[in-house]
Amino acid sequence: xxxxxxxxxxxxxxxxxxxxxxxxxxxxxxxxxxxxxxxxxxxxxxxxxxxxxxxxxxxxxxxxxxxxxxxxxxxxxxxxxxxxxxxxxxxxxxxxxxxxxxxxxxxxxxxxxxxxxxxxxxxxxxxxxxxxxxxxxxxxxxxxxxxxxxxxxxxxxxxxxxxxxxxxxxxxxxxxxxxxxxxxxxxxxxxxxxxxxxxxxxxxxxx
Numbered sequence: 001x002x003x004x005x006x007x008x009x010x011x012x013x014x015x016x017x018x019x020x021x022x023x024x025x026x027x028x029x030x031x032x033x034x035x036x037x038x039x040x041x042x043x044x045x046x047x048x049x050x051x052x053x054x055x056x057x058x059x060x061x062x063x064x065x066x067x068x069x070x071x072x073x074x075x076x077x078x079x080x081x082x083x084x085x086x087x088x089x090x091x092x093x094x095x096x097x098x099x100x101x102x103x104x105x106x107x108x109x110x111x112x113x114x115x116x117x118x119x120x121x122x123x124x125x126x127x128x129x130x131x132x133x134x135x136x137x138x139x140x141x142x143x144x145x146x147x148x149x150x151x152x153x154x155x156x157x158x159x160x161x162x163x164x165x166x167x168x169x170x171x172x173x174x175x176x177x178x179x180x181x182x183x184x185x186x187x188x189x190x191x192x193x194x195x196x197x198x199x200x201x202x203x204x205x206x207x
Contacts, residue, residue: 009048014056018086021111022052025085028107029076036099038076054192055079056086058138058163061188061200066135070094070160072122072151073142077104079165080138081115090114092132096121122151133158140165145173149181149204162201165190170197182207 008019008026026047032038043050055078062069062083067090071080074093081104084091091108093115095101101119108115116132125131131154142148145166152162166173170187177183184203190196 008052012048012053012056014086018088021085021113022082024110025077025082025107026052028103028110032103032106036103038100038103039078049192051076051078052082054165054190055082055140057191058083058198059087061163061198062087063135063161068092068132068134069136069138070132070134070155072137072139072148074104075100077107079140081107081113083138084113084115085111090116092116092118092134094118094120094122094125125151125154128154131155131158134160136161136163138163141167145170145177145199146180149177149183149201152201152204153206156201156204162199162204164199164201165193166197166199167193168195170199174199180206 008023012019029038033044039051058079069080069083069089070092072094074080074095077093080091080093083089091113093104095104096119098119101117104117134155137152137155137160139148148164182205183201186200188198188200190198
């Protein structure tokens with residue numbers, strides 16, 4: 001791995017302060033990657049495009065005046081923690097793996113992000129009584145849409161929208177999800193995956 005890998009590319013459309021914090025995050029990510037599997041090993045040389053820029057494409061889709069977001073199945077904090085670093089947001093990160101949660105705590109501390117790390121299985125969210133009110137809930141490569149909507153339901157109920165990275169099977173997943181959900185959604189072509197989309201769930205209620 002070349003030392004330059006942790007340096008932000010020239011075209012990154014963020015402030016100088018955010019750029020510096022993202023470089024700290026990437027440097028930490030690459031260091032921890034040697035001990036625990038945070039991202040796919042084959043994607044390490046392409047970390048900025050495959051993970052950071054892929055996350056940042058959500059920023060223009062966030063609701064106006066967004067202050068707080070949540071990420072389901074956070075893993076390395078992609079896209080949730082990355083977005084929070086870039087935009088100065090408060091973030092709730094849900095991750096059941098203790099080692100990955102430890103990385104998230106350290107990354108939040110090093111970058112100065114206000115982050116709440118919830119070490120819990122997502123199945124427990126439906127019966128939780130303390131789910132925070134957030135403006136947006138995000139997830140990437142987590143679960144088929146019907147299950148993802150189940151996990152996100154408590155956040156939708158409190159007014160959040162959803163921004164989910166989905167792959168080439170998104171239409172089949174939408175068809176399956178509409179059996180149980182009434183949704184208002186928009187599909188945005190991914191800027192970094194020719195077969196992927198960003199699925200914006202503006203509203204979702206059970207039928």
